[in-house]
Amino acid sequence: TKTLFATTGNSVRIQFFEAGTKQIRGMNTNGTLIRQVTVSNMQVDLDVTGLSKGVYIMQAADGKGQTEVFRFMR
Secondary structure (H helix, E strand, O other): OOEEEEEEOOEEEEEEOOOOOEEEEEEEOOOOEEEEEEEOOOEEEEEOOOOOOOEEEEEEEEOOOOEEEEEEEO
């Protein structure tokens, strides 16, 4: 694992263990994209306050084509 995902109150904290630009995509269980951001920080907190209750998927992809996925409940 090169990425740590954790839910903290009204946010999802994503911590990377390798430097570089990452693309983060948030989707609902139907696969609908709800948020997409590009980050170069080693840690990012994404606010999920406005999401309806349910299960969501966060996907972090680096420039090398490696992807990690995390599911969380809101």
